[in-house]
Amino acid sequence: MKATINDVAKQAGVSIKTVSRVINNEASVRQLTREKVQRAVDELNYQPNLSARNLAGAKSYxxxxxxxxxxxxxxxxxxxxxxxxxxxxxxxxxxxxxxxxxxxxxxxxxxxxxxxxxxxxxxxxxxxxxxxxxxxxxxxxxxxxxxxxxxxxxxxxxxxxxxxDRDAAQTITQHLIDLGHKDIGFLAGDAVHMSTIERYKGYRRALKASNIEFNKSLVIEGSYSFDSGVSGAKELMSVQTANPRPTAIFSCNDEIAAGALFAARLMNISIPEQLSIVGFENSPFSRQTWPKLTTADQPxxxxxxxxxxxxxxxxxxxxxxxxxxxxxxxxxxxxxxxxxxxx
Amino acid sequence: MKATINDVAKQAGVSIKTVSRVINNEASVRQLTREKVQRAVDELNYQPNLSARNLAGAKSYxxxxxxxxxxxxxxxxxxxxxxxxxxxxxxxxxxxxxxxxxxxxxxxxxxxxxxxxxxxxxxxxxxxxxxxxxxxxxxxxxxxxxxxxxxxxxxxxxxxxxxxDRDAAQTITQHLIDLGHKDIGFLAGDAVHMSTIERYKGYRRALKASNIEFNKSLVIEGSYSFDSGVSGAKELMSVQTANPRPTAIFSCNDEIAAGALFAARLMNISIPEQLSIVGFENSPFSRQTWPKLTTADQPxxxxxxxxxxxxxxxxxxxxxxxxxxxxxxxxxxxxxxxxxxxx
DNA sequence: TAAAAAAATGACAGCGCTGTCAATTACTAA
DNA sequence: TTAGTAATTGACAGCGCTGTCATTTTTTTA
CATH class of the missing domain: 3.40.50.2300 (Response regulator)
Known part of the structure; x- marks a missing residue:
């Protein structure tokens, strides 16, 4: 049923070692031989046995x-x-x-x-x-x-x-700036993650590039979770805490953004009319919120x-x-x- | 570095075949021998090589x-x-x-x-x-x-x-009935999936068990998606379509339920005061909606x-x-x- | 106690492949 | 043309394990 290297060798009229050479793409096999073997491989629909390879070879697959x-x-x-x-x-x-x-x-x-x-x-x-x-x-x-x-x-x-993430975050922030926003909140993910740090850097850069003064009170520490988004957005949007009240929020991922979205609804803030929110990641999440999230897509x-x-x-x-x-x-x-x- | 069956055999003072017998839990090995081998295995921290096993044996692992x-x-x-x-x-x-x-x-x-x-x-x-x-x-x-x-x-x-899923769906529906609901909407998932069919059966059973008349207009066909939940719930809750207007909705999964949640908010229906919604699956989703979803958990x-x-x-x-x-x-x-x- | 039966153990081949190294072939230069 | 070199190919061992079957040991029975 399943062809072995032996079958191929016989079919091609060469030694198994030569077949081995061909399937491993090694040098020093004549073009003609290579083709002959290849034909046999195709005809028999041969595929090397991984266990055998792993066992025999010095290399592992x-x-x-x-x-x-x-x-x-x-x-x-x-x-x-x-x-x-x-x-x-x-x-x-x-x-x-x-x-x-x-x-x-x-x-x-x-x-x-x-x-x-x-x-x-x-x-x-x-x-x-x-x-x-x-x-x-x-x-x-x-x-x-x-x-x-x-x-x-x-x-x-x-x-x-x-x-x-930095450049991407900068682009996203720039998108908010292009829309006329100046007071842009930042909902951070876990501070230990490099992604949070990088996204934060991108956010800062975009502000700087547009000569928008950075306001520390608009940055809320948090974690990569829905709940963190909810509480962060609440904090940002409650008049007494943040000053000024942001007109847009950069969330470190879509989950946080989804949380922010919910907080906004709780506070009767309409999205995007009164507040713009962006996420990050383009997770399936971001298409299942209402409204759907502006976000950054990683391939x-x-x-x-x-x-x-x-x-x-x-x-x-x-x-x-x-x-x-x-x-x-x-x-x-x-x-x-x-x-x-x-x- | 890595112990082989040979090392174990030497250490235990038996043949490799005996070691093989022990690690494969075969019969006809004396208790004493078995223990001796086991000890050697433990001491050497031996673990059989999967490639070799796959290659040598008739069986595959x-x-x-x-x-x-x-x-x-x-x-x-x-x-x-x-x-x-x-x-x-x-x-x-x-x-x-x-x-x-x-x-x-x-x-x-x-x-x-x-x-x-x-x-x-x-x-x-x-x-x-x-x-x-x-x-x-x-x-x-x-x-x-x-x-x-x-x-x-x-x-x-x-x-x-x-x-x-049937019994689970029945339990969930019963939970709604226990809360006093009689007009319970049903938002179906993809009709080709057995899970949809089973959940539907459970829903019908619960109604029947409590002598609640089944009302076809409360059942909305759909698919396992957020959007389906949104449109299904809208249909159910718009006065002109469904009659009577349901006071609770059974959604075939959490995603649909999340959609229903959103539709409710759009229509200014407060959850759970004016409408109860249940999901199914206990996906992380169900904890990230507001309010958090009542649902069924599969282990x-x-x-x-x-x-x-x-x-x-x-x-x-x-x-x-x-x-x-x-x-x-x-x-x-x-x-x-x-x-x-x-x- | 000896022979027969049963249980436990081991020797050895070989799974399908690769690495080593020797043998063969093709190619080059003189 | 022929030796000399390089390119190509093949023979063979062995990776770590299991299956088969022979051998040894233990147990049972007469």
Missing amino acids: SIAYIYDNPNAYYIIDMQKGILSACKQQGFELLIHPCDSKSQGITEEVVNMVKQARIAGLILTPPLSEMPEFVKTLVDLDVKVVRILSGDVAPDDLSPCVMVN NNQIAEDAAMLLISQIRKQKNPITISQYVPKLIVRDSTAQYEKL | SIAYIYDNPNAYYIIDMQKGILSACKQQGFELLIHPCDSKSQGITEEVVNMVKQARIAGLILTPPLSEMPEFVKTLVDLDVKVVRILSGDVAPDDLSPCVMVN NNQIAEDAAMLLISQIRKQKNPITISQYVPKLIVRDSTAQYEKL
């Missing part, structure tokens, strides 16, 4: 995606992107959800890497933002690619795929595939130069933002 | 989770549960997102099963509800476990884990682990009797339901 992120949509997108790269490159993907805050997380992952003979790892926040953790893994002789928030890699421990699928490709190329040839690719989330204008109308 | 479900939370929960069973049983999990409506879906999965030497598959709706598809796979000599909506398996093609993690265990036991011994386990989602009362107040 398994990579792992390790994550600890409460955002299910993000993870599903990542998985899909990584899987697509794996399929193209004949790699296998292991997924490993974990708790980044647990005591033995490093040991747990180290064990898993050794146990499963993992050739490479993909790390997303918050794991990718834990330097000690990353360091340990890199020292382990396993390739690592991190997905991080920012424009430049924080170190050269591993190749990174950077998501430039997570693409980012993940890119990261996986980077990882696999690292695994393939040792001395790959450290490459970094960068994405900038794109502004998506929907219904939660409007021109500022002086009352 | 890989199962796959194939899914096509837009609900990311659901999938993540499933994965986690399945993974936990795999870890316990020394199995490997392959994940395979796919498009159930695509032409070649069956062929795609069949290929994957053959290619990766998959021993078993876990199927969730909508894939688990496609009889032809399931039939093809079962005929393929791969074990299958389906997760389905209902109380009894629709056939004996494979063991099933049933989620009794997806547990369901998934159960399904995976069932699958693995199937794989282990051929002639396992077809087992079926059943879960009934539990009512979670939050803030979107209240006593019916006659005006």
Whole structure:
């Protein structure tokens, strides 16, 4: 039923080693031979046995995606992107959800890497933002690619795929400014996350670029949650606290924005007429609020595939130069933002 | 670094075959020997190499989770549960997102099963509800476990884990009835999904059990989406359409309920004072609406682990009797339901 | 107590592939 | 043309484990 390398070799009239060479794209196989083998491979619909490869070879064909992120949509997108790269490159993907805050997380992952003979790892926040953790893994002789928030890699421990939240946040803020807003509130996510910091930087930059004076009372600390959005927006919009009262709010993600939206409704503030709100992430969330959220879209699928490709190329040839690719989330204008109308 | 079966054999002073017997829990190993080997295994922290096992043995130690479900939370929960069973049983999990409506879906999965030497598959709706598809796979000599909506398996093609949406829906509806509601609207999900059908049945049963006359105009067809909830609720609550106007709404899932919530706000209907709304699923969603949704909770993690265990036991011994386990989602009362107040 | 039966253990091949290194072939220059 | 070099190909061992079947040990029975 299932063709082996032996069948292919017979069919092509060469040795199995030559077939092996062809399917691994090694040099020093004559063009003619290569074609002959390729034809046999196609005819028999041969696909190499991953277990055998992993067992026989020095290299491994398994990579792992390790994550600890409460955002299910993000993870599903990542998985899909990584899987697509794996399929193209004949790699296998292991997924490993974990708790980044647990005591033995490093040991747990180290064990898993050794146990499963993992050739490479993909790390997303918050794991990718834990330097000690990353360091340990890199020292382990396993390739690592991190997905991080920012424009430049924080170190050269591993190749990174950077998501430039800063520029995106600046663009979004600029969008609010272009609509005539000057008093723009900022609802922060968890302060420990780089994404929060980067988005904050972008917000500040946009203000500066337009010579709008920064007002600290418009910045509310919080976390990446709906509740945080609710309470943050309440604080911003209650006359006694914030001064001046903002006419627009930048929320660090869509969940916070959804919370802000709700707070506004509770306070009888109509969106977007009296207050513009923007989110970040373009999660399915942002299309299920009313009004629909203006937000920033990250092509997570693409980012993940890119990261996986980077990882696999690292695994393939040792001395790959450290490459970094960068994405900038794109502004998506929907219904939660409007021109500022002086009352 | 990594201990092999040979190391263990040496350490325990037995042959590798005996070690193999112990780690596979085979019979005919003396208790004494078993303990000796076990000790060596523990000391060396030995874990069998999956690739080698897959390659050498007739059996395979890989199962796959194939899914096509837009609900990311659901999938993540499933994965986690399945993974936990795999870890316990020394199995490997392959994940395979796919498009159930695509032409070649069956062929795609069949290929994957053959290619990766998959021993078993876990199927969730909508894939688990496609009889032809399931039939093809079962005929393929791969074990299958389906997760389905209902109380009894629709056939004996494979063991099933049933989620009794009907009883749960009845309980939820009863909760509304207990609160004094009589005119209870029903916002359906996609009509092709068994879950919709089952939930509808539960709703009808509860009405019947309390001798409340069923009113067809209170049932609105729709789909599992926010927008469907919005338009459905609008239709129900506009005086001219529905007669009588419902005082409570049963929504087929939380997303629909969230939509209904929004529609209510648009129409200035206060929740829960003027209208009670219930959801289904207990997705993170349901805690991020205002007010928080009364809903039904499915222990997806547990369901998934159960399904995976069932699958693995199937794989282990051929002639396992077809087992079926059943879960009934539990009512979670939050803030979107209240006593019916006659005006 | 010895022979027969049953239980426990081990020797060995081989799963499908890759790495090593030797053998062959093609190509170059003299 | 022919030796000399480079490019191509193949033979073979072995990755870590399981299946088969032979061997040894223990238990039972006469």
